[in-house]
Amino acid sequence: MNIKFDAQWNIRQPHGTMNGKSIFLMACCGLGLMAFSQLLIAGVALAVRFEEGQQVRVVEKEVSRLVPMRISVPTAGDTASKPKPREKPALPPIPEPERMAALQIADPRSERLVTEARKARIAGDMGLAIVKLEEALGESPNEPTVLFELGMVHEQMGVYDEASRYYEQVFQLGISGAGDLYQLAAEKLRDGFEQATDMLGKIALGRVRIFNDAKAAGGQRVVLTVPVQKAPGEEIEAAEIEVEVTFFNKSSKGEIVQLEDSSWAAPQWVSLPFDWAGGEESLRMNYQIPERDEQTSHLFGELSYYGQVVTLKYKGEVLDVQAWPRDLAARIGQVAPTGNAGGDFPEFLDQDILPPNFDPDFPLLNPLPKE
Secondary structure (H helix, E strand, C coil), rough: CCCEEEECEEECCCCCCCCCHHHHHHHCCCCCCCCHHHHHHHHHHHHHHHHHHCCCCCCCCCCCCCCCCCCCCCCCCCCCCCCCCCCCCCCCCCCCCCCCCCEEEEEEHHHHHHHHHHHHHHHHHHHHHHHHHHHHHHCCCCCHHHHHHHHHHHHHHHHHHHHHHHHHHHHHHHHHCCCHHHHHHHHHHHCCCCHHHHHHCCECCCEEEEEEECCCCCCCEEEEEEEEEEEECCCCCCCHHHEEEEEEEEEEECCCCECCCCHHHEEEECCCCCCHHHHHEEEEEEEEECCHHHHHHHHHHCCCEEEEEEEEEEEEEEEEEEEEECCHHHHCCCCCCCCCCCCCCCCEEECCCCCCCCCCCCCCCCCCCCC
């Protein structure tokens, strides 16, 4: 291709083609048109945005809701929500504390003397018991068993100062020296000695009722009702109450003889266990004298009921005595602590004034009506 230039170094176009100025002019027009179109588009966009800015728009803002977390308190029956407790291995059981037994007496001779002293104390021979224990104490000084036995003997004799002295010696030996006797001695020193005479005025005999059953077959029959009365509000150990009834008979020869055959008397408490309803409990004594044969009657005479002595004891101590006739109390040397040797007069239930259907087996109760 041949390119020709003129004198001004312009490119010379061949005839029938556009020269450079025309092309340049067209290019400038095209660029201007493009710029105008861009300006037009930008103007239209600004106008549209301006129009949109004039409109009031309500924008609803969506706020996320908070969901509360509810933790329910598990009930007794709600086992599903309960976490399973972690199983702990079972611990071995705690062994029971071993109780220290009373120490054995080392000296065989002292042990034999203590055994003999216990037998004498139980038999009521306190003098012999003290002799045996003092001999054992000489063989084994500070022996807790001997000291404790001496305390028990003096306590039963009512010599409480001397009993306390022996219990104090046992206590001073300690648990290692006295074993179980240490605790027993401590309880004696702490609680003191309960005396049965402290119950004077708190428990006593009521008026004895006597029913002579003339219609009894097989011998004379007498029913005694012995009331035991308790003061209100007093605590009584029923097992410690003892009622003794000593019967006396009179022979046809005029002799007053004490009953020797205990099988003739049958004691029975009216109500057991004691509830002290009305402040009184009653002992019924069914006493029957069997008939004698002719030979025995000829030699010793016939026997008939004469009277009795009723003695109330609490923990072995005499609290009250009632005798009828009153002179019978002197026959057995029984005197009440209050000095009233005979007690109250008994109440005699006469067959003539009693209802015809009176039952001597239940003298305290009214007879049931017959249907």
